[in-house]
Amino acid sequence: xxxxxxxxxxxxxxxxxxxxxxxxxxxxxxxxxxxxxxxxxxxxxxxxxxxxxxxxxxxxxxxxxxxxxxxxxxxxxxxxxxxxxxxxxxxxxxxxxxxxxxxxxxxxxxxxxxxxxxxxxxxxxxxxxxxxxxxxx
Amino acid sequence: xxxxxxxxxxxxxxxxxxxxxxxxxxxxxxxxxxxxxxxxxxxxxxxxxxxxxxxxxxxxxxxxxxxxxxxxxxxxxxxxxxxxxxxxxxxxxxxxxxxxxxxxxxxxxxxxxxxxxxxxxxxxxxxxxxxxxxxxxxxxxxxxxxxxxxxxxxxxxxxxxxxxxxxxxxxxxxxxxxxxxxxxxxxxxxxxxxxxxxxxxxxxxxxxxxxxxxxxxxxxxxxxxxxxxxxxxxxxxxxxxxxxxxxxxxxxxxxxxxxxxxxxxxxxxxxxxxxxxxxxxxxxxxxxxxxxxxxxxxxxxxxxxxxxxxxxxxxxxxxxxxxxxxxxxxxxxxxxxxxxxxxxxxxxxxxxxxxxxxxxxxxxxxxxxxxxxxxxxxxxxxxxxxxxxxxxxxxxxxxxxxxxxxxxxxxxxxxxxxxxxx
Numbered sequence: 001x002x003x004x005x006x007x008x009x010x011x012x013x014x015x016x017x018x019x020x021x022x023x024x025x026x027x028x029x030x031x032x033x034x035x036x037x038x039x040x041x042x043x044x045x046x047x048x049x050x051x052x053x054x055x056x057x058x059x060x061x062x063x064x065x066x067x068x069x070x071x072x073x074x075x076x077x078x079x080x081x082x083x084x085x086x087x088x089x090x091x092x093x094x095x096x097x098x099x100x101x102x103x104x105x106x107x108x109x110x111x112x113x114x115x116x117x118x119x120x121x122x123x124x125x126x127x128x129x130x131x132x133x134x135x136x137x
Numbered sequence: 138x139x140x141x142x143x144x145x146x147x148x149x150x151x152x153x154x155x156x157x158x159x160x161x162x163x164x165x166x167x168x169x170x171x172x173x174x175x176x177x178x179x180x181x182x183x184x185x186x187x188x189x190x191x192x193x194x195x196x197x198x199x200x201x202x203x204x205x206x207x208x209x210x211x212x213x214x215x216x217x218x219x220x221x222x223x224x225x226x227x228x229x230x231x232x233x234x235x236x237x238x239x240x241x242x243x244x245x246x247x248x249x250x251x252x253x254x255x256x257x258x259x260x261x262x263x264x265x266x267x268x269x270x271x272x273x274x275x276x277x278x279x280x281x282x283x284x285x286x287x288x289x290x291x292x293x294x295x296x297x298x299x300x301x302x303x304x305x306x307x308x309x310x311x312x313x314x315x316x317x318x319x320x321x322x323x324x325x326x327x328x329x330x331x332x333x334x335x336x337x338x339x340x341x342x343x344x345x346x347x348x349x350x351x352x353x354x355x356x357x358x359x360x361x362x363x364x365x366x367x368x369x370x371x372x373x374x375x376x377x378x379x380x381x382x383x384x385x386x387x388x389x390x391x392x393x394x395x396x397x398x399x400x401x402x403x404x405x406x407x408x409x410x411x412x413x414x415x416x417x418x419x420x421x422x423x424x425x426x427x428x429x430x431x432x433x434x435x436x437x438x439x440x441x442x443x444x445x446x447x448x449x450x451x452x453x454x455x456x457x458x459x460x461x462x463x464x465x466x467x468x469x470x471x472x473x474x475x476x477x478x479x480x481x482x483x484x485x486x487x488x489x490x491x492x493x494x495x496x497x498x499x500x501x502x503x504x505x506x507x508x509x510x511x512x513x514x515x516x517x518x519x520x521x522x523x524x525x526x527x528x529x530x531x532x533x534x535x536x537x538x539x540x541x542x543x544x545x546x547x548x549x550x551x552x553x554x555x556x557x558x559x
Binding site: 010011012013014015018059060061062063064066072073074076078085088092106123124125 | 188190191200201204205208293294320321337338339343347
C-alpha cells in the first residue's frame with residue numbers, strides 16, 4: 001500500500017473467512033480519523049466494517065436474561081444493532097438487573113433503548129412452565 | 138404425544154441438530170415419510186446453547202445466532218411434515234435386509250423398534266474430557282467441558298465460576314472465554330498446546346483481544362489441584378514435538394477449569410452395525426451420497442466429520458437426504474467401481490472417502506498445519522486450487538466435477554489431496 005497516511009492492518013470479523021484487510025487513514029483538520037483506502041477485503045460488508053473499525057469500533061452484544069417461570073429459565077438475547085466497543089462493560093452492568101416473565105418469543109424486545117444505544121431482543125424462546133421451578137410434574 | 142411412532146418409515150433420522158433437521162426436512166420435502174428422533178427436550182442439538190452470532194452466513198445467506206438458526210430449521214421441519222420424537226435414545230440400528238433396517242428407540246412415550254427403508258445417522262459428537270488430554274491431579278468440582286459451561290451459563294443462567302482458565306483455543310474455547318468475561322468472571326488465560334491458535338482469526342480478535350484475555354501458546358495444563366473445588370492449575374511449556382519442557386512448571390490460581398479440547402464423532406451405533414470407520418475423521422467411511430459402508434445407512438454432520446461451520450453440517454444433512462431418496466427410488470445406490478479419495482501431504486482428513494464419478498461432489502478436507510499461499514492438489518483428478526491461506530481450524534470445501542473424478546479411473550483409482558506452499 002502506498003500513498004500518504006498511516007496504515008492499519010485488521011483481521012476481518014464479518015464472516016469466518018477472516019480476510020486480512022489494510023486501511024490507509026489520516027487525521028482531518030479537526031483531528032477526526034478519515035479513511036483514505038481499504039484493501040484486502042473480498043466483500044462490500046468487509047470494506048464497510050474495516051472503515052467503521054478504525055473510526056468507531058462497534059460490536060453486537062450477546063448475553064442471556066433470566067425468565068421468571070420459563071422453560072428454559074433464560075432466553076438468549078442480542079442488541080438489535082452494534083454498540084461502541086468501549087461501552088460494552090457499562091451496557092452489561094445496565095442489563096444485570098433485567099428479568100422478564102414467561103413466555104418469551106424469538107424477536108421480542110425485552111428492553112428498549114438501553115443507555116440510548118440499542119434495544120435488547122430475544123433470540124431464543126422460553127415457554128411458561130405452568131408450575132414453579134423444581135416442582136415435580 | 139401427537140407423534141405417530143409405530144409402523145414402517147421411508148426414512149428415520151437419528152439426531153435433531155442442524156444436520157438431522159436439514160436431512161429430515163429435505164427428505165420430507167422430497168415426498169418421503171420421515172421420523173426424526175432426538176435425545177433432547179427440544180430440537181436444535183448444540184445450537185440453542187451457542188448464543189453468539191455467526192451462523193448461517195452461507196446456508197441461509199443471513200447471519201444468525203445459534204438459537205435463531207435452530208428455530209429456522211425447526212420451522213422448516215414442521216412445515217415439511219416430519220414426525221418428531223423427543224427425549225428418545227437410539228441404542229441400536231439393526232440390519233434386517235438391504236432394503237430394511239430396524240431402529241431401536243427408547244423414550245418415555247414409546248420403546249420399541251421402528252422399521253425404515255433408509256436411516257440417516259446425525260447423532261453429532263461428544264466432547265473430549267480432561268483425562269483424554271492428560272490433565273491429571275485432584276478430582277474436584279469446577280472442571281467442566283466447554284459445552285457444560287455453555288449450557289450452565291447460556292441455558293440455565295448459572296455462572297460456573299469467577300476465576301476461569303480455559304484449556305484449548307479452538308473457536309468454542311475462545312467463545313466460552315468471551316462469555317465468561319462478559320458476565321463478569323475473570324478469565325486468567327486460554328491455554329493452547331500448539332504454537333498457533335486453534336480457532337478462526339476472527340475469534341482471536343473479537344473474543345480474546347477485545348477482552349484482553351491472555352493466550353498462552355505452546356503450553357499445556359498438566360494437573361488441577363484443590364480440595365473439594367479447583368484452587369489452581371499447573372501449566373508446563375512444551376517443545377515443537379509437544380513434549381513437556383522440564384522445569385517450566387507454573388501455577389495459576391483459578392476456581393474453574395474449562396476444557397475445550399475438541400469433539401469426537403459419536404459412531405458406536407454405526408460401528409456395532411458394521412460400518413467401516415475412518416481413523417482420520419473418527420466418523421464412518423462414506424461415498425458421494427454420504428452412504429456408509431452399510432447400504433441404506435447414511436451419515437451427516439458431526440457424526441460424519443467434525444465441522445467448524447453449522448452451514449456445512451446442514452448441507453451434509455441435505456446431501457444425505459438426497460442420497461436416501463435415491464437409495465429408496467433405485468432400490469440401492471448402484472455399486473460402481475469407486476475412486477478412493479484420501480489425504481496426502483499436509484492434509485489430515487478428507488470426506489467423502491469414495492467417489493463415483495457419476496456426479497459432481499463437494500469434498501471437505503482439513504489440513505494439518507497452517508499454510509499461506511497454499512496450493513491444493515487433487516492428484517489423480519488433475520485439479521489444482523490456489524488458496525490465500527489454509528488453517529487446521531477451517532475446513533476446506535471444494536467442488537470436484539464428475540469428469541475430474543473419472544480421470545482417476547484410468548489411473549491409480551484414487552484421488553490424493555495434498556497441500557503445498559506456493
